Amino acid sequence: MTQRSTKTAFSPWEMVALESFQTPEQTQASQWRRSWRAATTWIVGREASERQAKEESELRKLSEVALSHWVPAIDWTSAARALSQVTEGYVDAPVVLFISPPHGGHEAVVSHWAQQQGVNCISAPTLNELTEGCLEWVERCGSQHKWVIPALERHFLRHTQGLQGVRELLERALSGRLGQGVIGCDSWTYAYLQHAVGLEGVPVVTLQALEGEQLAHYFAQLADDGGVRPTVYSSRTGQPILTGVSKDSAGGERSYKELQRLAAHCRGHLGIAWHYWRERLREPAGNGDSGRSQEQSQGQPKEPSKESSKELWLLDALAEAELASDTGDVATLLLHTLLIHGGLEDQALGYVLPFSSHEALNARLALARQGILRCHQGRWQVAPLSYASVRQLLESRNYLVDPL
Numbered sequence: 001m002t003q004r005s006t007k008t009a010f011s012p013w014e015m016v017a018l019e020s021f022q023t024p025e026q027t028q029a030s031q032w033r034r035s036w037r038a039a040t041t042w043i044v045g046r047e048a049s050e051r052q053a054k055e056e057s058e059l060r061k062l063s064e065v066a067l068s069h070w071v072p073a074i075d076w077t078s079a080a081r082a083l084s085q086v087t088e089g090y091v092d093a094p095v096v097l098f099i100s101p102p103h104g105g106h107e108a109v110v111s112h113w114a115q116q117q118g119v120n121c122i123s124a125p126t127l128n129e130l131t132e133g134c135l136e137w138v139e140r141c142g143s144q145h146k147w148v149i150p151a152l153e154r155h156f157l158r159h160t161q162g163l164q165g166v167r168e169l170l171e172r173a174l175s176g177r178l179g180q181g182v183i184g185c186d187s188w189t190y191a192y193l194q195h196a197v198g199l200e201g202v203p204v205v206t207l208q209a210l211e212g213e214q215l216a217h218y219f220a221q222l223a224d225d226g227g228v229r230p231t232v233y234s235s236r237t238g239q240p241i242l243t244g245v246s247k248d249s250a251g252g253e254r255s256y257k258e259l260q261r262l263a264a265h266c267r268g269h270l271g272i273a274w275h276y277w278r279e280r281l282r283e284p285a286g287n288g289d290s291g292r293s294q295e296q297s298q299g300q301p302k303e304p305s306k307e308s309s310k311e312l313w314l315l316d317a318l319a320e321a322e323l324a325s326d327t328g329d330v331a332t333l334l335l336h337t338l339l340i341h342g343g344l345e346d347q348a349l350g351y352v353l354p355f356s357s358h359e360a361l362n363a364r365l366a367l368a369r370q371g372i373l374r375c376h377q378g379r380w381q382v383a384p385l386s387y388a389s390v391r392q393l394l395e396s397r398n399y400l401v402d403p404l
Contacts, residue, residue, distance in 0.1 A: 010217040012270050015082040018099070018204040021404060024211050026264040054235040059282035059313050070223045070230060070312070071278040074271065076105050079207060080112035087113075087182060090203050094180060095173045097152075097204045099187045101404045102339065103271040103384045104207070107151040110184030114148040119182075122147055124154035125165065127348055133161035138169045145179040153189040153342030158196075158352045167197055174201065186342040187402035195400060206404060209268020212260030216242060218270070219259075219277055228310075232281070234258050236316045265388055267404065275384035280315040322389040323372060330355060331363045335382060335390050336399050338373070343381030 062070070083098055090096050100106035114121050125137045137155065141147045149155060156166040172178050185193075187206070193199060210218070220242050223229050232242040241258050266272040323335075337352055338344055344352070349360040364380060367373045372390065374383040382390050395401045 010214055011078075012207070012210055012214055012218050013078045013082045014208040015079070015086045015205050016208045018206055018403060020208070021206055022209060024209050024260065024263040024268040026260055054233070054238060054313055056235070056282075056315060058285055059235070059315070060285045062281055062283055062312075066283075067278055067281070071219075071274070071281065072222065074105065074274055076108040077112050077116075079105065079109045080116055082207075083109060083113050083182075083205070084116060086205050093203050094176055094178065095170075095183060095202050096181075097183050097185050097190065097199070097202055099185045099190045099204060099206050099404070101187045101267070101269050101272065101402060102342065102382060102387055103275060104187070104269050104404075105271050106184035106186065110148060110150040110182060113182060114150070117146070119146045119148050120144065122149050124151070127157075127345070130155075130157045130162045130165070131159060131351055133164040135165055135168055138165055138172065141169065141178050141181065142172065147179055147181045148183075149181065150184045151342065152183050152185040152193075153340075156189075156193070156341075157348065158192070158337065158340065162351065163196065166193065170197060170199070170202075186339075187404045188339040189342055191400055191402045192340040207270070209404075210263055210270055210273070211256075211268070212258070212263045213256045215259045215263050215270075215273055216256055230310050230312045232312045232314055234316075235282070235313050241314055267388070269404070272384050272387055277314070279385060282313045282315060284311060284313070322386065323393050325393070327393060328363075330359055331367060332393065332397060332399075334360060334363045334367070335372070336394055338381055339390070339394075339402075340400075343376065343379035345379050 087096050098106055098110055100109070111121060113119075122137060122140055125134055128134075129136070141149075152166070155169075156162055169178075173181055190199070190204070219232075220229055223242070229242065231240055233239065234241050237258065239258065262273055262276060266276065334349075334353065337349075341348075341352070346361060346364065349364070350357040353360050364373065368375075368380070371383060372386045373380050375381075391401060
């Protein structure tokens with residue numbers, strides 16, 4: 001395991017320069033396992049390729065009330081404080097970039113940082129402004145001593161006119177004609193703009209990847225309310241992943257090993273791991289059915305009892321919606337385009353893809369039906385549980401991929 005200082009041993013908020021980012025142990029093995037699973041599923045079928053200690057039919061999904069209790073949303077304020085400490089070391093830099101992968105929280109982190117610093121965020125241009133090459137949003141940066149862009153992917157299109165604004169922004173900023181800026185940026189957008197525009201000399205920081213032990217500590221703290229934690233078992237092995245007791249070295253080693261698989265599958269990214277944890281967490285199907293039915297019939301959902309909800313199960317931490325190896329070129333290019341833009345609305349697809357809007361829409365609809373894509377705030381993006389397989393497919397076909 002990568003050596004970390006005692007202070008940051010369990011913290012998920014270690015901010016590092018991009019060149020210091022390291023994927024977790026077993027990341028390459030996780031990619032091989034994903035490829036092998038896809039092959040065996042194609043040959044013998046999904047059920048035969050997966051041997052589970054606990055069958056999914058014996059479990060059921062948690063209610064939204066229970067999920068909000070055991071797996072509350074990530075609080076990115078600590079990451080924003082870490083970003084503040086890091087930016088203090090770049091006082092002479094006109095721009096600092098903070099990047100994260102899809103679902104990695106860069107927009108929230110930079111927005112929190114701006115609020116902490118009392119700095120205004122620059123609003124994103126509209127689709128019409130981008131396609132017309134409008135530079136008004138760049139002018140707004142020049143009127144402030146400090147400025148912030150939480151999500152740079154909203155400020156460009158892979159289009160002749162759509163790149164003008166970000167080119168002008170970087171030219172002015174790096175030449176010292178703007179005040180100091182902090183930019184949040186999707187890691188795929190960063191990779192593309194580095195190739196298409198050039199970002200040499202711009203300091204880039206990111207959150208260090210997490211190992212399994214750190215994920216175990218984070219998820220335990222997330223569910224810890226008044227000193228009571230659930231015991232979470234792996235449906236794959238039947239062994240505990242998290243235990244209700246705070247000290248158990250043997251159980252701890254088992255949980256770290258199991259969560260190391262999740263860390264490797266997610267490339268150490270907390271945001272993606274959180275989605276797996278929330279979407280794959282289950283409870284035994286026979287627990288409190290009558291009482292739950294009575295509550296639902298009365299229309300009065302209640303906060304889950306800590307005592308009655310101590311036993312939880314995590315379904316095998318692999319993506320439910322995985323891309324087939326024979327995915328066509330249209331779908332593959334669409335996925336790559338959505339990633340480098342951090343997601344797009346349907347009307348923008350015709351500006352950035354080299355085929356008709358009809359073909360683009362058909363490909364988007366097919367991927368959405370498979371669960372590969374989801375719509376968030378009006379923009380279609382790669383779903384969290386599909387991201388690992390999509391990234392692996394794009395890399396195998398020599399597409400430009402992100403550095404994280």
